[in-house]
Amino acid sequence: MKTLIVVAHPKLVESGTQQFLKMSLKTSQDVTWHVLEKNSISLNVAAEQKLLQSHDRIIFQFPLYWYSAPALLKHWEDEVLTRNFVYGAGQSLQGKELGIVVSTGDAKQGFSAGGSENYTLSELLKPYQALALKAGMKYLSPFSIFQFAYLTEPEKQRLLVNYQQYVTNPNFNTFHGRELWLEQQLEQKAAASTKPQQLQQILAVIRDNRENLEELKWTLGMIKDDEDE
Amino acid sequence: MKTLIVVAHPKLVESGTQQFLKMSLKTSQDVTWHVLEKNSISLNVAAEQKLLQSHDRIIFQFPLYWYSAPALLKHWEDEVLTRNFVYGAGQSLQGKELGIVVSTGDAKQGFSAGGSENYTLSELLKPYQALALKAGMKYLSPFSIFQFAYLTEPEKQRLLVNYQQYVTNPNFNTFHGRELWLEQQLEQKAAASTKPQQLQQILAVIRDNRENLEELKWTLGMIKDDEDE
Numbered sequence: 001m002k003t004l005i006v007v008a009h010p011k012l013v014e015s016g017t018q019q020f021l022k023m024s025l026k027t028s029q030d031v032t033w034h035v036l037e038k039n040s041i042s043l044n045v046a047a048e049q050k051l052l053q054s055h056d057r058i059i060f061q062f063p064l065y066w067y068s069a070p071a072l073l074k075h076w077e078d079e080v081l082t083r084n085f086v087y088g089a090g091q092s093l094q095g096k097e098l099g100i101v102v103s104t105g106d107a108k109q110g111f112s113a114g115g116s117e118n119y120t121l122s123e124l125l126k127p128y129q130a131l132a133l134k135a136g137m138k139y140l141s142p143f144s145i146f147q148f149a150y151l152t153e154p155e156k157q158r159l160l161v162n163y164q165q166y167v168t169n170p171n172f173n174t175f176h177g178r179e180l181w182l183e184q185q186l187e188q189k190a191a192a193s194t195k196p197q198q199l200q201q202i203l204a205v206i207r208d209n210r211e212n213l214e215e216l217k218w219t220l221g222m223i224k225d226d227e228d229e
Numbered sequence: 230m231k232t233l234i235v236v237a238h239p240k241l242v243e244s245g246t247q248q249f250l251k252m253s254l255k256t257s258q259d260v261t262w263h264v265l266e267k268n269s270i271s272l273n274v275a276a277e278q279k280l281l282q283s284h285d286r287i288i289f290q291f292p293l294y295w296y297s298a299p300a301l302l303k304h305w306e307d308e309v310l311t312r313n314f315v316y317g318a319g320q321s322l323q324g325k326e327l328g329i330v331v332s333t334g335d336a337k338q339g340f341s342a343g344g345s346e347n348y349t350l351s352e353l354l355k356p357y358q359a360l361a362l363k364a365g366m367k368y369l370s371p372f373s374i375f376q377f378a379y380l381t382e383p384e385k386q387r388l389l390v391n392y393q394q395y396v397t398n399p400n401f402n403t404f405h406g407r408e409l410w411l412e413q414q415l416e417q418k419a420a421a422s423t424k425p426q427q428l429q430q431i432l433a434v435i436r437d438n439r440e441n442l443e444e445l446k447w448t449l450g451m452i453k454d455d456e457d458e
Contacts, residue, residue, distance in 0.1 A: 068356045071307050074295075074300035124359060
């Protein structure tokens with residue numbers, strides 16, 4: 001799976017969140033970090049469209065400005081996502097995935113009825129969901145980062161792993177998918193390590209746990225089937 | 230009531246809808262037609278903020294591009310609507326009204342669950358509603374124009390009157406408010422006419438109708454009150 005991260009931040013270098021997210025990603029052939037330049041009046045539309053076509057998961061990554069992406073991303077959408085490319089003769093994005101990585105300086109609890117922002121992020125990001133549906137793309141549950149500056153170190157570590165999964169794991173939204181992804185990461189780490197024994201032991205424990213869990217699930221399924229009869 | 234229309238259309242001169250809307254408005258001291266220029270990298274933020282402060286009803290007028298305003302308007306929002314101006318120390322927009330005039334090439338029935346656009350305009354325009362709430366403004370029910378090019382002449386006439394009311398009538402959303410506005414318009418027309426007799430007759434009929442209606446309403450109210458007792 002190849003992922004394209006379209007990064008739209010007018011003050012990218014000053015953004016602690018964006019720098020942290022960039023550092024979280026290992027350099028890999030499967031992830032393209034694509035920064036939208038400010039004042040890019042003349043976008044190369046053909047090149048941008050080609051870039052989109054050569055990836056499977058497209059991620060719009062931006063800070064929330066007035067309940068939407070910065071103008072930078074909207075300009076790119078207006079120019080690059082031509083009618084023909086998206087839903088005319090082309091349908092060039094059909095079957096791909098659209099994800100949103102959105103950061104905000106407001107607290108999570110503000111985004112609810114009666115909260116300081118009044119609406120949920122799911123409601124506010126509807127235009128992107130509508131775009132995905134129109135393009136025949138699968139809309140991924142948005143990945144939101146609230147008040148990054150106030151996160152503790154353990155919270156940042158969790159954010160890092162979750163973000164890596166959102167970007168690189170085809171099945172980041174199921175427990176089974178997350179587990180398999182973790183196993184893969186450990187295998188890679190073990191293979192590259194000079195002292196892989198400890199990692200191999202951790203891997204063995206995780207695999208045992210997973211097998212136990214699968215057995216339990218199978219038993220539970222049997223019981224439910226019995227009840228249905 | 231003073232109204233500011235913030236017009237955001239990248240191809241303004243070519244837009245039949247925008248030209249029609251502009252022609253619909255009589256030149257008046259109470260309505261400001263404010264066109265956002267393309268490539269306005271360096272907006273005069275102070276001047277824009279002053280303009281907003283000197284009006285009571287602010288209208289964002291734009292064609293729907295990817296389920297939102299063109300980048301032109303988002304750029305203006307991102308630059309002009311600073312935190313301090315809107316909800317910090319300033320709260321400069323509090324008590325004003327925010328209206329949206331949105332045109333789209335898609336048919337009305339597309340904007341619903343299961344329709345070609347999947348969501349209603351009320352859902353898609355949530356970011357503007359959230360902005361209004363944050364700024365302490367009253368959010369007006371959006372004024373939408375579907376497939377202008379296909380409208381018949383009588384439909385265009387109705388659009389014209391409805392648009393005039395959305396821009397200039399403080400109470401455009403009640404029957405009583407619309408009626409009073411219409412009477413005012415006829416009075417002005419009669420005062421400026423060399424042969425006002427016919428207009429005066431029409432006015433007399435409308436007033437009679439209104440009085441009859443008010444009497445009926447009063448009677449209806451009495452009956453309901455009786456039922457409640």
